[in-house]
Amino acid sequence: MSSNSDIDNLIDLMAKLPGLGPRSARRAVLHLIRKRARLLTPLSDVMQQVAATARECLNCGNVGTTDICDICDSEVRATGELCVVEDVADLWAMERAAVFKGRYHVLGGTLSALDGVGPDELRIPRLKDRVTAEGISEVILALNATVDGQTTAHYIADQLEGQVRLTSLAQGVPIGGELDYLDDGTITAALRARKEL
Amino acid sequence: MSSNSDIDNLIDLMAKLPGLGPRSARRAVLHLIRKRARLLTPLSDVMQQVAATARECLNCGNVGTTDICDICDSEVRATGELCVVEDVADLWAMERAAVFKGRYHVLGGTLSALDGVGPDELRIPRLKDRVTAEGISEVILALNATVDGQTTAHYIADQLEGQVRLTSLAQGVPIGGELDYLDDGTITAALRARKEL
Numbered sequence A, B: 001m002s003s004n005s006d007i008d009n010l011i012d013l014m015a016k017l018p019g020l021g022p023r024s025a026r027r028a029v030l031h032l033i034r035k036r037a038r039l040l041t042p043l044s045d046v047m048q049q050v051a052a053t054a055r056e057c058l059n060c061g062n063v064g065t066t067d068i069c070d071i072c073d074s075e076v077r078a079t080g081e082l083c084v085v086e087d088v089a090d091l092w093a094m095e096r097a098a099v100f101k102g103r104y105h106v107l108g109g110t111l112s113a114l115d116g117v118g119p120d121e122l123r124i125p126r127l128k129d130r131v132t133a134e135g136i137s138e139v140i141l142a143l144n145a146t147v148d149g150q151t152t153a154h155y156i157a158d159q160l161e162g163q164v165r166l167t168s169l170a171q172g173v174p175i176g177g178e179l180d181y182l183d184d185g186t187i188t189a190a191l192r193a194r195k196e197l
Helices: A005-014 A022-034 A036-053 A088-097 A124-133 A147-160 A184-192 B005-014 B022-034 B036-053 B088-097 B124-133 B147-160 B184-192
Strands: A081-085 A103-106 A138-141 A165-168 B081-085 B103-106 B138-141 B165-168
Touching: A005 A022, A005 B036, A022 A036, A022 B036, A022 B088, A036 B005, A036 B022, A036 B036, A081 A088, A081 A124, A088 A103, A088 B022, A103 A124, A124 A147, A138 A147, A147 A165, B005 B022, B022 B036, B081 B088, B081 B124, B088 B103, B103 B124, B124 B147, B138 B147, B147 B165
Parallel strands: A081 A103, A081 A138, A138 A165, B081 B103, B081 B138, B138 B165
Antiparallel strands: none
């Protein structure tokens, strides 16, 4: 190890990022030191900016620099459709696909008895308020196809039943997917939901 | 994507780190924003520190905060043994093993005709100077067991022949290694260098 405590500190902090372990953190730090002007200084500056300005949208939970995010603030996106996602990363994934024109609601996780996450730890009460307040006609449950995701989807569906149209993302063969590599559950879902050509 | 250009900037810069792609950079940035006080702010601060103070040792090429690194500066480590490594990461790996008591010389890469890296692009002239100036009795070539690493080792051995004792790291079965998973070259090297029990 280097005797320099700043460099060691930097390695320790980098190793706390998801996807980086101690070894890749050391590699990343050496890379940063080599590209000081082009990478290390700009990265430090922009981190300071983000630390000062980043906040969660009070309405939907998206991450941005304003109390109300651009999507919630945009009149164009008041289509009456509300897409419920687990996490900001899922919202960004939907936005990259650029096909959904409505607004989002970020739960901030899934219900989990094991981890002690109940409806009040997520943004579920706020979701119910929004359905009324924003005149939502359809809630699209875009939760992950995991056990926890689907449990959460069922819970929300129970809570909103009768008030609004409830839909979920289709399940089936992903684009470019090969049958031989798919699990049985996906093939079963795709067969059950088969379409007329 | 978030509409916030600072957050987008941060994602773009993080994606330039080795081991992180666009997807893991997004995950890391969301993690940083969630752990603002405990991770994002300290990371930004320590990056600024490192950007201001980190430098290469003028003698051996190690990374530290002084013109001459602690190892080169320490009289205890003037054992007459000089360990030649490709990269600072290799020096750190040797130091973690805590078995070598001499000094290091970081080449900063390997000779590579394809990439146009000749002896003058590396710290090879400086190595020859140090062998004389520091009264080195043994040069240990701890270069990677790759084609480029071994080519570089041979070149350095040629340059220093007759002036100093030249050794290289032993090749063989790694500790905890299983024969069935080793390549033929390693097994051949281990058999040739077999030892009396």
